[in-house]
Amino acid sequence: MPYTIMLDAGHGGRDPGALYNGRQEKDDTLALTLAVGELLQERGLDVLYTRTTDVYESPYQKAMEANQAGADFFISIHRNSSPEPNTYSGVESLVYDKSGIKLEMAENINEQLEAVGFTNLGVKERPGLVILRRTRMPAVLVELGFINSDTDNMLFDNNFNDIALAIAEGILDTLQMTGEVSVPGSYTVQAGAFRNGAYADRLQQELLEQDFPAVTSQDNGLYRVTVGTYPTLDEAAAMERKLKRAGYQTVIVSG
Known part of the structure; x- marks a missing residue:
């Protein structure tokens, strides 16, 4: 419920x-x-x-x-x-x-x-x-x-x-609900997509330990790990740069 x-x-x-x-x-x-x-x-x-x-x-x-x-x-x-x-x-x-x-x-x-x-x-x-x-x-x-x-x-x-x-x-x-709140025109930064949920959980925990607001959601058979929700592309890009500096491969996704 x-x-x-x-x-x-x-x-x-x-x-x-x-x-x-x-x-x-x-x-x-x-x-x-x-x-x-x-x-x-x-x-x-x-x-x-x-x-x-x-x-x-x-x-x-x-x-x-x-x-x-x-x-x-x-x-x-x-x-x-x-x-x-x-x-x-x-x-x-x-x-x-x-x-x-x-x-x-x-x-x-x-x-x-x-x-x-x-x-x-x-x-x-x-x-x-x-x-x-x-x-x-x-x-x-x-x-x-x-x-x-x-x-x-x-x-x-x-x-x-x-x-x-x-x-x-x-x-x-x-x-501790998985997934993000999405609003029209919003952006998030995807840090990983896996068919095995355990890998997604591991990445999410790793990001959370570094104070990145990571969440996991399931979509079309994939477990996606994303970071934040941003109203503008510039803000999403700023987070993407932080994640890349930390060694993660990322992609910006439009909500």
């Missing part, structure tokens, strides 16, 4: 969340949550939402919805804010405590977002948050940059698809 992920777009309705120059947190979180959900569904996960429109539910109601649905994981997406604008920037994830798979998922999401360009502010414990305390499944709250940081807002707006992909990949990395 596939995993069931409950995605929560922070705030909504009469609760706009943080505000900055006419920008409302609830709008950013809803757009991003729907984009992440679409990517996860493409990879075969069951995705549920606390909201898909501009409506308000309390954090307690959202937690109860996730519990009643029997979701395996709960991911809440927010934007951060600071007392003074343009003082802080970066992403951080919040968990009830620093243990188990929720911590691993939070760290993986942060690392993927760091690769997009955000400062990684780490994972923090927040046992007092209802959304983390009342959910019965592993739960992560992602603070996706500061809404009153012009730097973070520029990253958010200019890299929206990459951010959605980063969150999705952080979740999938934690679940």
